[in-house]
Amino acid sequence: MVALTAGCGGGGGDKSSTTPPPVPKTLADGTKPTPMPTALKRFRGRKVIAAKEVPGQAAVLFCPATGQYEGRTNTLGGWVSTEGLSVGYSVTGANQLYSCDALYTDNRWQRCGETVLELKALSREELTRTETASVCDDSAFMYIAGVGNAAWALVDHGSYWVAYLAVNKPLLRISLNSGFEGDSTSSVVFTDDRGRTIVTRTIEDGKVKS
Numbered sequence: 001m002v003a004l005t006a007g008c009g010g011g012g013g014d015k016s017s018t019t020p021p022p023v024p025k026t027l028a029d030g031t032k033p034t035p036m037p038t039a040l041k042r043f044r045g046r047k048v049i050a051a052k053e054v055p056g057q058a059a060v061l062f063c064p065a066t067g068q069y070e071g072r073t074n075t076l077g078g079w080v081s082t083e084g085l086s087v088g089y090s091v092t093g094a095n096q097l098y099s100c101d102a103l104y105t106d107n108r109w110q111r112c113g114e115t116v117l118e119l120k121a122l123s124r125e126e127l128t129r130t131e132t133a134s135v136c137d138d139s140a141f142m143y144i145a146g147v148g149n150a151a152w153a154l155v156d157h158g159s160y161w162v163a164y165l166a167v168n169k170p171l172l173r174i175s176l177n178s179g180f181e182g183d184s185t186s187s188v189v190f191t192d193d194r195g196r197t198i199v200t201r202t203i204e205d206g207k208v209k210s
Helices: 056-062 124-130
Strands: 002-005 046-050 052-054 073-080 085-091 096-105 108-118 134-136 139-145 152-156 160-165 171-176 185-191 197-204
Touching: 052 056, 056 073, 056 085, 073 171, 085 171, 096 134, 096 139, 096 171, 108 124, 108 134, 124 139, 152 171, 160 171
Parallel strands: 046 160
Antiparallel strands: 002 108, 052 073, 073 085, 085 096, 096 108, 134 139, 139 171, 152 160, 152 185, 185 197
16 A cells, blocks of 8 residues: 555554543534444444445545546545545556545544555455555544445444445445554454344454454
8 A cells, every 4th residue: 555645643552452432422524323224223232323425526525536646536435434534536547546534623624644555456355455554643544345245334443333334335445443553453344234244354453354
């Protein structure tokens, strides 16, 4: 992964010794999350908070591609989570994935990082091997390959889960509050629409380990 900017600094310290964060009532921009389906309001005893999918034009407006990538990208999706905004892009004529991540500060989105992931074939397997989370303050953002028959991707946030609608999504850009530094780990659980687990991915040192 080639980092273009790192406007949020080098991270917020070792997460392994901290207590689980409180369950937020809103997403990063202060908006209330959409209620989850009844079967997924809680998962493994913890509350599930739905990330908000951002329409393509709005995502580009909030966090556009810049520099040599301006005008050369197509939006893959944008999501507002409890940490911030993540927008993924494909790059026209290249096997690259561009991303723009932002934190909500002073009532607006402020870009905290841009990355370009160089791939040979844009395959799910290569993405899993190659991708490393991009750190923004006490959070991180990363691409994760979707699972064909999954309805949701639930990202472990310690005291709660953040859910991304995964139907027909070969690629998601998720946010993390652990699993990217120190001894902490995180996980992404792909489920069906009834909350039954399909597959679990473990994240450690900012990479998918399984």
